[in-house]
Amino acid sequence: MTYIDREELLYSVQTPGQYRGGEFGSITYEQDQEFIMAVCFPDLYSIGMSNQAVKILYSLANSVKDVQCERVFAPMEDMERLLREKDISHFTLEKAIPLHELDLLSFTIGYELCFTNILNILELGRIPLRREDRTEDHPILIAGGPSVTNPIPFSSFIDYFYIGEGEEAFPALLQRLAEMKKEGKTRNELADYIESQDYIWFDGKKEKTRVVKYARFGKEKSWTSALPVPTIETVQDHGVIEIMRGCPNKCRFCHAGVYYRPKREKDWDLIIAEADSLVFEAGYRDITLSSLSSGDFSDISRLIDVLNERYRGLGVSFSLPSLRVNSLSLDLIEKIGEVKKSGLTFAVEAANESWQHGINKDVSEEKIIEILREAKRRGWRQAKFYFMLGLPVSIDYKEEDEMIEYLNRIQMATGMNLTVNIGTFIPKVFTPYKNARQLEEQTSLDKILYIKKNVNRKIRVSFHSPFASLVEAILSRGDKRAGELFFKAFRKGARLDSWDDHLDRELWKNLIKEADWDVVGETCSDHASFNDLYDFIDLSVTEKSLDKENRLSFESTLTEPCEENCTDHCGVCRKALKVRTAAGKDISALNRETAGEPGYYPYLLNISKEGAASYIGHLDFFRAVERALYRCDAPVKMSEGFNPKPKIEFANPLSLGAGSRDEVVLVEMTAKVDVQTFSETFNQSICEGIRLEAIFELPVEKGRKKHTLMKNWGGADWNVSHRKMSQDHLREKIARLIDELELEKSFSLGDVENGVLPLRHVFSRDKVAYNSVNKFFREQFEDYENIRLERVKSWAQDREGNFLSYIDLFKG
Numbered sequence: 001m002t003y004i005d006r007e008e009l010l011y012s013v014q015t016p017g018q019y020r021g022g023e024f025g026s027i028t029y030e031q032d033q034e035f036i037m038a039v040c041f042p043d044l045y046s047i048g049m050s051n052q053a054v055k056i057l058y059s060l061a062n063s064v065k066d067v068q069c070e071r072v073f074a075p076m077e078d079m080e081r082l083l084r085e086k087d088i089s090h091f092t093l094e095k096a097i098p099l100h101e102l103d104l105l106s107f108t109i110g111y112e113l114c115f116t117n118i119l120n121i122l123e124l125g126r127i128p129l130r131r132e133d134r135t136e137d138h139p140i141l142i143a144g145g146p147s148v149t150n151p152i153p154f155s156s157f158i159d160y161f162y163i164g165e166g167e168e169a170f171p172a173l174l175q176r177l178a179e180m181k182k183e184g185k186t187r188n189e190l191a192d193y194i195e196s197q198d199y200i201w202f203d204g205k206k207e208k209t210r211v212v213k214y215a216r217f218g219k220e221k222s223w224t225s226a227l228p229v230p231t232i233e234t235v236q237d238h239g240v241i242e243i244m245r246g247c248p249n250k251c252r253f254c255h256a257g258v259y260y261r262p263k264r265e266k267d268w269d270l271i272i273a274e275a276d277s278l279v280f281e282a283g284y285r286d287i288t289l290s291s292l293s294s295g296d297f298s299d300i301s302r303l304i305d306v307l308n309e310r311y312r313g314l315g316v317s318f319s320l321p322s323l324r325v326n327s328l329s330l331d332l333i334e335k336i337g338e339v340k341k342s343g344l345t346f347a348v349e350a351a352n353e354s355w356q357h358g359i360n361k362d363v364s365e366e367k368i369i370e371i372l373r374e375a376k377r378r379g380w381r382q383a384k385f386y387f388m389l390g391l392p393v394s395i396d397y398k399e400e401d402e403m404i405e406y407l408n409r410i411q412m413a414t415g416m417n418l419t420v421n422i423g424t425f426i427p428k429v430f431t432p433y434k435n436a437r438q439l440e441e442q443t444s445l446d447k448i449l450y451i452k453k454n455v456n457r458k459i460r461v462s463f464h465s466p467f468a469s470l471v472e473a474i475l476s477r478g479d480k481r482a483g484e485l486f487f488k489a490f491r492k493g494a495r496l497d498s499w500d501d502h503l504d505r506e507l508w509k510n511l512i513k514e515a516d517w518d519v520v521g522e523t524c525s526d527h528a529s530f531n532d533l534y535d536f537i538d539l540s541v542t543e544k545s546l547d548k549e550n551r552l553s554f555e556s557t558l559t560e561p562c563e564e565n566c567t568d569h570c571g572v573c574r575k576a577l578k579v580r581t582a583a584g585k586d587i588s589a590l591n592r593e594t595a596g597e598p599g600y601y602p603y604l605l606n607i608s609k610e611g612a613a614s615y616i617g618h619l620d621f622f623r624a625v626e627r628a629l630y631r632c633d634a635p636v637k638m639s640e641g642f643n644p645k646p647k648i649e650f651a652n653p654l655s656l657g658a659g660s661r662d663e664v665v666l667v668e669m670t671a672k673v674d675v676q677t678f679s680e681t682f683n684q685s686i687c688e689g690i691r692l693e694a695i696f697e698l699p700v701e702k703g704r705k706k707h708t709l710m711k712n713w714g715g716a717d718w719n720v721s722h723r724k725m726s727q728d729h730l731r732e733k734i735a736r737l738i739d740e741l742e743l744e745k746s747f748s749l750g751d752v753e754n755g756v757l758p759l760r761h762v763f764s765r766d767k768v769a770y771n772s773v774n775k776f777f778r779e780q781f782e783d784y785e786n787i788r789l790e791r792v793k794s795w796a797q798d799r800e801g802n803f804l805s806y807i808d809l810f811k812g
Contacts, residue, residue, distance in 0.1 A: 035178035037061060037104035037139075038092050040072040042117040060223040064171050066178040070094040072105070074117040074496070075124065083124050090124035099125025102139040103181060103190075104174075107158070109145040112475040113468065113498040115483075119157065119490040129487070131159050131203075136187045140194070146259045150429045150534055153475050153483035155203040159191070163199050163537055164212035165245075165260075167223050173197065201537060210538045211259075215577045217245045218266035222274060226282035231616055231624050231687050238319075239284030241274045242266065243303075247292035248561035248579075249324065250570075252360050252553050253349070253391060255428035256292055258541050261572045263562050265297055265582035268306075275307060283627030283685075285315050294320040295332070296561075298581050304335040314630075315638045315646070325363045325371075333375070344375055344383040350394055351387065351402040357556040358393030360549075365410070372414040382417045385410075389447050390425040390439035393553060400447040404454045411458050418459045422448050424469040427527065428476060430539045432549035438473055438524040441466045467505055471497065474523050481517055542571035598637065598670030602707050604807055605665040606694040609654065610790075613689025618653040624686060625665060631685035632678060637668040651709040651794055651806065652716070652763075655774035660791035661693070662716075664806050666709050672697070698810045707810055714797025714804075715762040718773055723786040727752040734759070737780050746770055763797070 039061060061069030070092035075083065083090055089098035099105060105127070107118060119129055122141075128134050131141070144162035148154060151161040162170065177190055194200055201209040226239065246263040247256070271289075278284045289304075291297065300320070307318055318336055325346055333344065348363050350356045356363050372383055387403055394402070403422075411418050424444040427436040439447075444466035452461040474482050486494075489511055496502035512519045545568075552559060560568050564579045573579065609621065616624065626646055629636050638644040647668035654660050675695045682692045698707055722730045731752055738747050746768055750758035761773050770776040777787045795803040 035067045035103050035174070035181050036070075036097065036101075037067060037106065037174070038070045038072045038097075038099065038102050040105055040107045040118075040121060042074050042107060042109065042114040042121060059225040060166060060171055061174060063223065064174045064178065066182065067174050070097060072099065072121065072125075074114070074121060077495070080120065080124065080495075089126045090121060100127050100138060104177065105139045105141050106162075107141070107143040107145075109143055109147040109154075111498055112147050112472045113503075114147075115154070115475060115486045116490040116494040116497055118154075119487065120495055122157070129157055131155075131157060134159070138187075140187065140191060142194070142200075146256060147476070149255070149259065149537060149539065150476060150478075151201055151537075152480055152534075153478050153486065156480060156483055157487070159202065160194050161201045161209075163201055163209050163539075165214040165217075167214040167217070168212040169197070169199055205536065208536055208538050211540055213540070213572075213577050214245070217264045218270070218580060218582065221270060222266075224274075226274070226277040226284075229282045229284075229627065231613075232620050233623060236288075238286035238288055239275075239278035239282060240288050240290050241271055241278070242291060243271055243289045243294060243582075244291035244297050246562070248296050248563060249293055250360050250549070250559050250562060250568075251349075252358075252432040252549050253388070253425060253428075254292075255431050258430050258539055260292065261541065261562060261570070262577065262579045263296075264580050267582050267584045268303065269584040271303070271582075272306075272310070275310070279311060279314065279316055279630070280633060281631065283630035285630065286317055286319070288319050288321055290321060293324055295324055301329075301332050301335060304332065308335060313638075315644050324361075325367055329371075334378070344372070344380055345386070346383065347386045348406075349386065349388050350391055351399065351406040354556045355391065355393045355399075355402075357558050358553045359391060360553070360559055362558060365406070368410060369413045372410070372416050376414060376416055380416070382419065384419045384421065387420065387422050388425045389422060389444050392425075392427075392433050392436040393556075395425075395437070395439065400450050403451055407455050407459050411456055416458075420451075420455070420459060420461045421463065422451065422461065423464040424466045426469055426473045426476060429534050430537075430541065430546075432546045432553060434546070435527040437526045438470075438477075439466070440520060440524050441470045444469070465500055465503070467508075468497075468500065468503055470520065470523065471503070471508055474519060477523055477527060481515075485511060485515060485519065540570075540572040545570040598635070600637070600700060600706075601669040601672050602698040602700065603667050603669060603673070603675075604696045604698055604707075604810065605667060605692060607663040607665055608659075608661045608691045608693050609663055609689065610659045610661075610691075611689040613687065614657055614659040616690075617656050618650070621654070621663075621690070622648070622650060624690060628682055628686040628690075629667065632681045634667075634673060634678065635669045635671040637670050649709050651796075652713050654791060655772070655789070658774065658789040658791060660794075662791060662794045664709060664794045666698075666707060668706075696807050698807075709796075709806065712796045712806070712809060713763050714795040714801075715760065716773075716791050716795060717793040718759045718761065719790040719792055720757045720759050720777075721755075721788045723788065724783070725786070727755060727757045731757055737776075741769060741780075743770060743776075747776070758792070 061067055071094065072090070072092055075090065082088075089100060091098050092102075099121070105125075109118075122129050127138055127141075134141075141157075141159040142162055143151070143154060143158045143160075144164075144166060148158075148161050149163065151158070154161070173194070176193060180190055180193060195202060195205070198207075198210050199212040222242070224242075244263060244265045246260040247254070248263045249257065251257055275287060278287055289297075289300075294300065297303065304318060307316075320332075320336060325348075346363070346368060347361075348356070348368075349361060350359055353363075353365070372380075375383070385407070389399060391399075407418060407420060410416075424439055425433075427433045427438055448461070448463045448466070455461060475486060478485075489497075489508060492507055492511070494504060494507055549559060560566060562568075562570075562579055564581060566573075566579065605625075607625065609616070613621075626636075626648060629646070629648075637647040639647060649666040651664035651666075654663060675697065679692050679695055686692075720730065720734070721727065725733075731749060734747075734757075735749055738744060738749070746762055746764065747770075748760045748762075750760070759773070763771060773789060777789070778784045781787055794806070796806045796809040798804060798809065
């Protein structure tokens with residue numbers, strides 16, 4: 001097994017923002033376990049451990065005996081360029097294992113436009129792109145997730161497809177594969193075993209593949225773990241508790257509603273246990289109660305009451321990302337916004353009641369107006385609406401005019417500022433609308449621009465690119481030709497297509513035009529003739545049920561929700577898998593004791609930041625310290641107002657890539673702490689490379705102003721080195737620059753001693769050329785990437801301009 005020095009690799013990047021440090025709570029591995037796999041998330045939106053699918057699969061795989069699971073992410077352009085220039089294989093996050101040395105590489109595909117990323121990851125990992133070109137020396141590839149329920153376009157490139165929910169069968173599969181490798185079985189023999197599983201589909205399989213559902217969801221402890229926690233800020237930088245899987249509402253356009261059916265609620269004691277872990281082990285203060293429709297969780301209002309009471313005074317806020325209008329009340333919104341006010345969001349989708357009933361949504365315009373009027377009285381000023389163009393119930397009508405009239409009525413009746421997001425409907429497989437036609441790009445764009453032009457000025461319209469929706473539909477509704485089109489796009493440079501600023505429209509339009517089939521015509525047309533295209537996969541919902549729902553849609557007839565006594569038999573529920581309501585709501589004994597009246601106790605922390613942690617940016621470093629304090633259960637004082645923040649102050653931001661032995665941090669506490677115990681706990685609660693070196697309780701004198709760091713900043717002592725230049729030569733160059741630029745008041749050099757070049761920087765409140773050491777070296781050294789900086793000592797400055805330590809300043 002070979003390993004790559006990631007720090008050395010990434011230090012050589014001119015702008016080292018791609019990798020910014022480690023994590024807290026990463027799993028420790030033995031050197032060479034028997035079966036080595038990686039879970040790959042082919043989009044940067046999933047980076048870190050905030051994504052729920054990431055946590056579930058990562059935790060799940062590492063729970064299996066003799067299996068070592070690591071993570072892989074799609075590289076950004078600078079990282080890809082570096083890997084190619086240096087001829088280095090793409091590697092895993094934890095131990096930097098080259099991808100081609102794995103036994104198994106699995107992909108979670110939640111969005112079709114990640115496909116070119118997958119091809120890029122394979123190529124960078126030195127894995128042949130086409131399945132027929134792989135040998136015993138290459139890992140087996142398995143893909144899963146909602147976007148592979150039509151696996152045909154991927155099938156020339158991915159070996160196997162797992163259809164269903166990972167918790168149910170994936171651990172047993174991994175366990176057996178690990179045992180087989182231990183027994184000396186070959187890759188082909190492992191592949192034969194995978195092919196024997198009912199829930200696995202592969203190109204050439206004759207038998208029907210049946211979806212697997214996690215029947216025990218909500219009844220047993222979740223596979224997911226609060227740890228590890230990323231140090232960098234992720235796109236969804238919050239804790240997540242999946243309180244319910246599946247959705248009761250049966251919206252006829254929704255693929256996820258079919259894929260995750262039936263509705264299964266998580267028991268309250270399990271929710272509380274996960275919340276405790278996120279708050280006290282991971283240090284999160286923003287937590288999402290996640291599901292496809294969280295407002296439909298039974299007794300959701302009381303659950304929010306219990307959670308708010310449990311974490312009162314800790315600054316913990318809860319959000320519900322998916323709320324139906326009929327499950328929404330101002331009382332519930334107030335409870336969610338008790339710590340931090342959340343937004344008001346309405347997924348209306350269609351602009352009149354008949355169309356709404358057609359898609360099986362009951363969205364009363366009167367109730368929306370009532371909610372918004374009351375919300376405005378309570379301080380809300382803005383609401384967000386989601387709509388879709390091209391739904392089968394509205395595609396043949398002037399839906400754009402209906403939408404304009406609807407939005408203008410809502411705005412005029414409430415006086416609220418409205419933000420509207422419009423998407424183009426994509427008919428998905430295994431839904432009642434699977435055979436419907438799709439609006440072509442220009443038609444959809446014309447409608448959107450017409451809406452933008454004609455709504456009143458208090459309504460702001462944004463939209464998801466109709467062209468991106470077309471490209472997504474090519475894959476989600478396509479066959480092998482679609483996969484080949486994406487392969488050609490990758491070869492021509494397509495990457496990160498799910499990001500609007502990376503989607504190369506000209507590249508795609510040229511490929512579509514040059515294709516030997518009618519790409520747009522076949523993608524956007526009625527798919528009735530394609531009924532047998534996906535007949536080899538069974539998601540449990542019967543064809544009879546889908547046909548009935550499609551018929552009821554055009555009659556504007558609502559279908560009853562998916563509940564325990566449901567009489568609408570869609571085919572999903574069976575003996576071991578049924579709709580379930582959460583149990584264990586009597587949890588009064590779990591309530592935490594609340595602290596007494598808060599006081600004011602300032603503490604000064606001296607923190608070092610070295611090694612890979614030097615690539616953690618200042619804001620991420622701030623967040624890492626903040627969460628470590630929470631993990632210590634430190635009584636950190638919170639600010640007042642709309643969005644409470646911890647009372648933490650840093651003396652001076654440290655530049656990205658620089659190390660430090662002395663970062664000075666001021667923390668206001670509401671109670672005294674034992675400094676020795678606190679130091680030990682803090683250092684166990686933060687990622688590798690960051691360490692609390694000392695902590696001091698500061699004196700508090702009656703009538704004296706509160707302590708502050710920034711306004712007393714004096715400067716710092718630094719150690720400077722160059723990767724390719726001797727210290728003596730470096731000293732000569734810096735000395736010459738100081739003299740030429742007349743920087744004697746800002747910089748002074750010491751003598752090289754034991755290979756160390758000391759540099760003192762004096763901060764000035766007057767306008768000077770360089771009040772930043774990093775700026776000086778970046779502008780004056782063309783080979784700046786070879787400079788290494790370490791802050792050795794941070795200094796305060798008294799009124800006479802003399803340097804002294806912060807502790808001496810405050811104690812004096």
